[in-house]
Amino acid sequence: MSADNDTVLRLRSTLTESLPYCSGTLDVHSRDLVLYYGKGTQTRRIDLSVATTDELDALEKACEPAPFGRNDQTIFDDSYRKAGKMEIDEFMLGFDAERAGLIEVIRSSLFHGAEEEKFVRAELYKLNVYGKDAFFKPHTDTPRAENMFGSLVVVLPTPHEGGALILRHDQREWTFDSGALLSEPGATSRIAFASFFSDVEHEVTSVKTGYRLTITYNLYFSPTRIGYFGAPSSGLRVLQPTSANTPAVSDVLAALLADNSILSEGGALGFGLQHQYPLPKSWIDGDSNPLEALQGWLKGGDAALFSACKDLGLKPQLYLVYENDNYEPILPILLKQAIEVSEYDMENDSVTDVILRQWGGLVMLYHSLFSDSVPEKVCDDGKRRKYLQRLEDTYGYGYRVKETAGLPSKTVHMVTEMTTFNELKSTMVVDMGNEAGLCHMYKYVCLIVDVGPAGKRSEMRPEN
Ligand SMILES: O=C(O)CCC(=O)C(=O)O
Ligand SMILES: [Fe+2]
Secondary structure (H helix, E strand, O other): OOOOOHHHHHHHHHOOOOOOOOEEEEOOOOOHHHHHHHHHHOOOOEEOOOOOOHHHHHHHHHHHHEEEEEEOOOEEOOOEEEEEEOOOEEEOOOOOOOOOOOOHHHHHOOHHHHHHHHHEEEEEEEEEEOOOOOOOEOOOOOOOOEEEEEEEEEOOOOOOOEEEEEEEOOEEEEEEOHHHHHHHOOOEEEEEEEEEEOEEEEEEHHHHEEEEEEEEEEEEEEEEOOOOOOOOOEEEEEEHHHHHHHHHHHHHHHHHOOOOOOOOEEEEEEEOOOOOOOOOOOOOOOOOOHHHHHHHOOOHHHHHHHHHHHHHHOOOEEEEEEOOOOOOOOOOOOOOOOOOOHHHHHHHHHHHHHHHHHHOOEEEEEEEOOOOOOOOHHHOOOOHHHHHHHHHHOOOOOOOOHHHOOEEEEEEEEOOOHHHHEEEEEEEEEOOEEEEEEEEEEEEEEEEEEEOOOOOOOOOOOOO
């Protein structure tokens, strides 16, 4: 099969792209937009969803000039930063990024793989008012502690033009135009947010009209989980990273399927998941199937891919890929459900048989979508490379070894390889006389979608 490498690469990079920031909008409750502020006994109240110019003028006047940090110094220089600031003991806003589930969204958007296991704590830092002609020149935020890794800016829904946040990293540049996002119809109870790593340079362009009102948070790694607020169930739109954007993934996947040179006869496309999911390591027969629940909480590019497949009339299916590295041959086996493997089966080397015959497993005949070698980008971690190498060494490309003859199998054309991120390792202790030996059973999660022949992609073929 000759694949159009460009389309495949584009899909891979759209799915795996990780950006140093994330942004989006979130619909919030109207009471979250009520702001109280003041010093001493002088307190004022503004409903930010309907704030008048007079009210915002008064708020701006109650602020102090915002400084910025240069090395160890705090500097006031309105050729570098022109904005008002209020300390956290001078205001109280209904909205709280942690309680709203926004921190969870940011955590899972910014971190991938093993990093996703980190806990994140957000500390409210300042309220800032950017009135007409206010701006903040390019800078990076001063880390306030060793474990501080980034910042979060929440822009409240007061109309403004200009005041875009420009982010720069690795010679790339992105614009987060809160004024445009918040002026969309029906956006009065909406906040816009952008979160970025501390090494991302950023600036706020000059505000042309209106008021750009923000609260900022410092983000820290935390050794423990303090409370837990899951991602919001509705009203969230993650605009970046692109991989969290279903339309972008749909476009590239549609382009791939429109390419008649790719799987012209139809077949199965396979994708290793990009994120980590804490599936249980073992199951008791009769427990509900965790793969079904997983469909509902896929993250980022994985969620986008699942939805994109459905949007294109396809039926994506999550599979566990079982591998037992203790016995030869190491055959990857696909299963639509989690299963329980007994110690007896592991010990007796019959595990492959049991999975295939008792549980309806299919030997995964694994092809890369490229006929030539696996591109660098897909092999960017050592363990993954080892995994691929092992399959290749054992079977060669698109192996169809004699061991698989007569076994139920499925040929899968991998678009993104399986990663260590989606690997689950079960360790079973097997008694061998006095010695306890360890048996390893690896499980990966992958998404497989059967596609019809060129021109009729959503017409599924029966399983091969
Ligand atoms: O308001 C923004 O978008 C960014 C503000 C900022 O860079 C800062 O407070 O350090
Ligand atoms: Fe900043």
